Amino acid sequence: MLIQACNQVCIVGAGPAGMVLSILLARQGIPVNLLEAQADFNREFRGDTLHASSLEILDELDYAEPVLRLCHARINKFRLSGISNRITLADFSLLESSFPFVALIPQEKFLTFLSGEADKLPSFRRIMNATAHQLIIKNDRVCGVAYMKDGAMHEVHACLTVGADGRGSGIREKAQIKLIKTTPPMDVIWFKLPKEHDPRTENATGGRFGIGTMLAMLDRDHEWQLGFVIMKGSYKTLREKGMPAFHDELLKLAPELKASLQYLQDWSQCSILSVVTGRAQHWYKPGLLLIGDAAHVMSPVGGVGINYAIHDAVAVANILTGPLLAGDIKESDLAAVQKRREPSIRFIQTVQSIMQKLIISSALRSGRPFNPPVLLRLLSRFTTFQRKMAYLLAYGLRPEALKYR
Numbered sequence: 080m081l082i083q084a085c086n087q088v089c090i091v092g093a094g095p096a097g098m099v100l101s102i103l104l105a106r107q108g109i110p111v112n113l114l115e116a117q118a119d120f121n122r123e124f125r126g127d128t129l130h131a132s133s134l135e136i137l138d139e140l141d142y143a144e145p146v147l148r149l150c151h152a153r154i155n156k157f158r159l160s161g162i163s164n165r166i167t168l169a170d171f172s173l174l175e176s177s178f179p180f181v182a183l184i185p186q187e188k189f190l191t192f193l194s195g196e197a198d199k200l201p202s203f204r205r206i207m208n209a210t211a212h213q214l215i216i217k218n219d220r221v222c223g224v225a226y227m228k229d230g231a232m233h234e235v236h237a238c239l240t241v242g243a244d245g246r247g248s249g250i251r252e253k254a255q256i257k258l259i260k261t262t263p264p265m266d267v268i269w270f271k272l273p274k275e276h277d278p279r280t281e282n283a284t285g286g287r288f289g290i291g292t293m294l295a296m297l298d299r300d301h302e303w304q305l306g307f308v309i310m311k312g313s314y315k316t317l318r319e320k321g322m323p324a325f326h327d328e329l330l331k332l333a334p335e336l337k338a339s340l341q342y343l344q345d346w347s348q349c350s351i352l353s354v355v356t357g358r359a360q361h362w363y364k365p366g367l368l369l370i371g372d373a374a375h376v377m378s379p380v381g382g383v384g385i386n387y388a389i390h391d392a393v394a395v396a397n398i399l400t401g402p403l404l405a406g407d408i409k410e411s412d413l414a415a416v417q418k419r420r421e422p423s424i425r426f427i428q429t430v431q432s433i434m435q436k437l438i439i440s441s442a443l444r445s446g447r448p449f450n451p452p453v454l455l456r457l458l459s460r461f462t463t464f465q466r467k468m469a470y471l472l473a474y475g476l477r478p479e480a481l482k483y484r
């Protein structure tokens with residue numbers, strides 16, 4: 080099947096980056112085909128945090144109110160709990176925003192909502208269960224993709240192809256764009272547990288530190304999403320100690336999990352996530368652009384990846400809507416996107432890397448009860464510091480604002 084195209088855009092990947100970009104372009108009447116490999120948005124390894132800057136963008140699109148109805152918790156503070164210390168790293172309630180908090184919204188619900196809004200736009204077409212396999216290249220220019228659906232190959236031709244296909248981007252690989260990888264010293268054991276309603280466990284999202292251990296807890300109202308952080312390569316040793324020993328470790332960090340832990344009986348309920356971060360050397364080639372995790376693989380630290388994906392989409396729409404409407408996309412337009420977004424990405428990845436080294440890695444290496452570094456403990460006593468950290472996580476170096484609605 081051949082879809083005829085002229086000023087068409089083909090976006091690969093319906094994560095936050097691809098979904099938001101589809102909406103922004105289709106709202107301007109630009110024809111968009113969005114390909115998504117999965118049949119739905121129910122994906123396991125996704126975070127839930129939407130920061131003020133993204134909520135402000137959604138508000139400008141009149142989506143903030145319905146999106147916040149999907150929200151099951153609002154985090155006001157990011158806290159680090161050591162054995163004898165609890166510090167507030169960032170206080171979002173101090174932000175001058177209509178949304179002075181971090182909204183916890185399951186990505187499945189968030190993306191399902193956005194796809195419903197996108198489906199209302201006449202120039203938008205969503206193709207699920209469609210896995211992009213090849214780039215279509217003519218005269219050294221990417222002109223679309225070949226994708227597999229229902230056992231057959233199809234083609235979408237486009238004047239701009241956007242790789243928004245996440246951390247393991249096949250589009251990046253097919254385009255032979257190199258990812259400069261950095262490997263944080265940690266892996267994460269990722270698993271869910273049912274959560275009973277108990278006032279003591281409300282709003283328990285945060286990080287807990289023990290002796291050489293760390294647990295990230297996401298309170299998803301009726302369930303816990305838990306990330307037990309370990310030194311890279313130490314999963315085998317943990318498994319050899321057995322499930323009861325793992326329960327003991329978890330209970331030391333979070334005694335309130337006692338009732339829920341009866342549902343964790345087998346290692347097959349856990350996934351081991353190798354945390355990798357990195358940046359693509361070039362985000363573009365003639366006719367092709369990478370955004371979101373495809374262009375910069377984000378660490379889960381600080382829960383900012385979704386927000387940077389959304390901000391990429393806004394920058395692309397701001398820079399490329401004009402050229403797309405004129406049917407004249409140049410390589411320099413694509414270069415302008417990388418130029419605009421790369422400093423913000425470099426900045427936040429540096430902040431994440433410092434946090435990984437200073438806090439997480441030193442906590443995991445230490446054989447003693449971990450407490451946050453003295454300087455951090457001192458600084459965290461000042462509300463100015465808590466506000467600055469909240470601003471940094473919520474807005475980063477250079478937040479994007481919509482030019483087109």
Ligand SMILES: Cc1cc2nc3c(=O)[nH]c(=O)nc-3n(C[C@H](O)[C@H](O)[C@H](O)COP(=O)(O)OP(=O)(O)OC[C@H]3O[C@@H](n4cnc5c(N)ncnc54)[C@H](O)[C@@H]3O)c2cc1C
Nearest residue numbers: 092094095096116126127211244245371372382383384385
């Ligand atoms: C364990 C973990 C926890 C995290 N927690 C948080 C958090 O709490 N908050 C936060 O902000 N960030 C978090 N992040 C980071 C965040 O999930 C990512 O930064 C964000 O999802 C990137 O969005 P994206 O749209 O670029 O890519 P993705 O969300 O990865 O979406 C890519 C999409 O492309 C599709 N796709 C892939 N290949 C193809 C193909 N060939 N054809 C068609 N479709 C394809 C995929 O199915 C997927 O739907 C976490 C990451 C990890 C690993």
